[in-house]
Amino acid sequence: MGATLRPGSDLIAAEFSELFRDAGDHATAPAALAFAARTLRDRRPGHPNLWASFLHYGL
Incomplete structure (x- = not known):
């Protein structure tokens, strides 16, 4: 599962999701x-x- 450590920009989140x-x-x-x-x-x-706030946790 992915998460962020803090709120972020919707545009950056969309770009990150696409990448x-x-x-x-x-x-x-x-x-x-x-x-x-x-x-x-x-x-x-x-x-x-x-x-820097994107992270992965779990399996």
């Missing part, structure tokens, strides 16, 4: 989440408040 969904070559949810978070980080390196 997560399209991370087809990543076999696990944590790997897909890491891919999506890294991609957001690379696109907006000076704004960790937009990408």
